[in-house]
Amino acid sequence: MKTVNSPFKFKGGVHPDYNKELARAEQIERLPLPGELVISMSQHLGAPAKCLVKPGDFVRRGQLIGEKNGFISVCVRASADGKVKAVEKRPGPAGGLADAVILDTTVPPPEGAEPAAVALPPLDWKTAAREELLRRVEEAGICGMGGAGFPSAVKLNPPPGKRCEYLILNGAECEPYLTADFRVMLERADRIRVGVEIMRRILGGPAVRIAIEANKPEAIAAMERAFADIDGNVEIVVLPVLYPQGSEKHQIYATVGRTVPEPPALPIDVGCVVENVGTVAAIADAVEKGEPLLERVTTVSGDAVANPKNILAPCGTKYADLLAFCGGLKEPAAKVISGGTMMGFAVPNLDIATTKTTSGLLFLTRRRVFQYASGACINCGRCVRACPMNLNAAEISKAVEANDVAAAEALHVMTCIECGACSFSCPSYRTITQFCRKAKASIRARQAAERAAAAKAKAAEEEKKAAEARKEAK
Ligand code: SF4
Ligand code: SF4
Numbered sequence: 395m396k397t398v399n400s401p402f403k404f405k406g407g408v409h410p411d412y413n414k415e416l417a418r419a420e421q422i423e424r425l426p427l428p429g430e431l432v433i434s435m436s437q438h439l440g441a442p443a444k445c446l447v448k449p450g451d452f453v454r455r456g457q458l459i460g461e462k463n464g465f466i467s468v469c470v471r472a473s474a475d476g477k478v479k480a481v482e483k484r485p486g487p488a489g490g491l492a493d494a495v496i497l498d499t500t501v502p503p504p505e506g507a508e509p510a511a512v513a514l515p516p517l518d519w520k521t522a523a524r525e526e527l528l529r530r531v532e533e534a535g536i537c538g539m540g541g542a543g544f545p546s547a548v549k550l551n552p553p554p555g556k557r558c559e560y561l562i563l564n565g566a567e568c569e570p571y572l573t574a575d576f577r578v579m580l581e582r583a584d585r586i587r588v589g590v591e592i593m594r595r596i597l598g599g600p601a602v603r604i605a606i607e608a609n610k611p612e613a614i615a616a617m618e619r620a621f622a623d624i625d626g627n628v629e630i631v632v633l634p635v636l637y638p639q640g641s642e643k644h645q646i647y648a649t650v651g652r653t654v655p656e657p658p659a660l661p662i663d664v665g666c667v668v669e670n671v672g673t674v675a676a677i678a679d680a681v682e683k684g685e686p687l688l689e690r691v692t693t694v695s696g697d698a699v700a701n702p703k704n705i706l707a708p709c710g711t712k713y714a715d716l717l718a719f720c721g722g723l724k725e726p727a728a729k730v731i732s733g734g735t736m737m738g739f740a741v742p743n744l745d746i747a748t749t750k751t752t753s754g755l756l757f758l759t760r761r762r763v764f765q766y767a768s769g770a771c772i773n774c775g776r777c778v779r780a781c782p783m784n785l786n787a788a789e790i791s792k793a794v795e796a797n798d799v800a801a802a803e804a805l806h807v808m809t810c811i812e813c814g815a816c817s818f819s820c821p822s823y824r825t826i827t828q829f830c831r832k833a834k835a836s837i838r839a840r841q842a843a844e845r846a847a848a849a850k851a852k853a854a855e856e857e858k859k860a861a862e863a864r865k866e867a868k
Pocket of ligand 2: 771773776821
């Protein structure tokens with residue numbers, strides 16, 4: 395095992411104020427169990443899980459309450475014992491509505507109930523078959539915890555003809571304010587090591603690259619200690635401090651010099667699997683301890699918070715409970731953001747609950763929230779220089795402003811990773827990232843309609859052929 399500096403630098407990127415000092419020294423603290431949890435069936439990328447419980451049911455911690463509902467989907471398990479108060483649509487951190495189980499955790503188990511057991515039997519990863527380990531990742535409900543929420547069992551099972559040559563651990567955590575992954579690397583380094591061993595077994599022994607930004611020397615040292623005696627091709631790659639260094643595509647380039655082609659290409663198409671460090675630790679717990687993904691570390695920070703913290707809380711914890719654990723606000727918050735300041739979402743109230751991907755919750759005073767009016771493009775080119783995807787962000791924003799989505803598509807807007815580097819750089823305060831999001835949503839809706847129309851036409855054609863065959867048979 396050795397530590398090297400990243401030999402590759404991607405184009406573009408920006409240097410926002412990181413403000414990580416607010417929470418970086420705060421050890422992970424466990425939140426006392428809240429009286430009510432709001433457990434969403436849509437905590438991951440892909441189809442929401444199918445809810446298996448109804449009001450009045452009593453569920454045990456770790457019990458399956460949401461069934462995986464498609465190839466790109468993830469199951470959901472109860473984060474605590476409790477009685478189901480309701481199953482209803484609730485908004486998620488990004489605003490969309492999804493079914494959620496409202497759990498009253500103050501209700502004791504019914505009389506005569508068995509004591510709660512470990513949800514899944516522990517496995518010996520050194521002897522378990524690859525398929526058994528893969529099944530465990532799936533049944534533990536694990537998805538990428540860095541933000542995207544991609545199902546880990548899908549990621550760890552490359553399609554025929556594809557092979558993982560590099561397993562890349564994403565410990566960059568380049569978003570301002572967030573320190574959850576940093577603390578996990580310091581405090582759960584042993585679990586990350588076990589998770590890597592398990593993933594190497596599943597993936598057939600790829601080389602391992604642990605990618606960490608240079609502004610986290612303590613995390614680099616913790617990983618060096620944890621992996622000191624590991625066999626095989628393992629390197630810690632120290633990345634320059636540059637946003638969006640944590641983006642999957644840019645991390646692949648920065649660590650192994652490979653470029654992921656335009657969508658729908660995936661990292662596995664260039665022989666790579668990237669997984670967030672928290673997810674890797676969750677995989678270790680799921681296999682060795684039989685512990686599904688029921689809780690995660692979330693950074694609660696910002697200059698309005700009385701005591702910023704890194705909190706280990708059950709998935710489904712309401713933002714209000716996280717804030718209360720931090721002693722509330724010391725000043726009024728002008729903006730609340732779920733996630734980091736670059737890619738996070740402003741949230742309207744604190745009834746919204748955490749999911750498997752909630753890395754941060756920020757409370758910012760008016761001093762930190764810039765009020766501005768968006769102006770016309772002055773063709774300065776700063777957004778183009780900042781864009782790590784090599785897009786002409788200025789022209790895309792103008793095309794979307796003129797409602798010309800086709801022009802935005804021709805400018806490759808679908809490759810935009812919504813990192814916000816363009817908006818951050820723009821002296822006219824143009825909401826370029828939002829323009830890109832709008833165009834992408836419109837293109838996705840059109841593509842879905844085209845797919846539905848094609849499927850309908852195919853079904854009609856097949857029905858016609860079947861009717862003709864029936865007629866001939868008579
Ligand atoms: S949000 Fe999109 S267009 Fe803007 S810098 Fe990031 S990738 Fe480029
Ligand atoms: S940074 Fe803003 S003003 Fe400059 S080219 Fe881009 S959109 Fe136009």
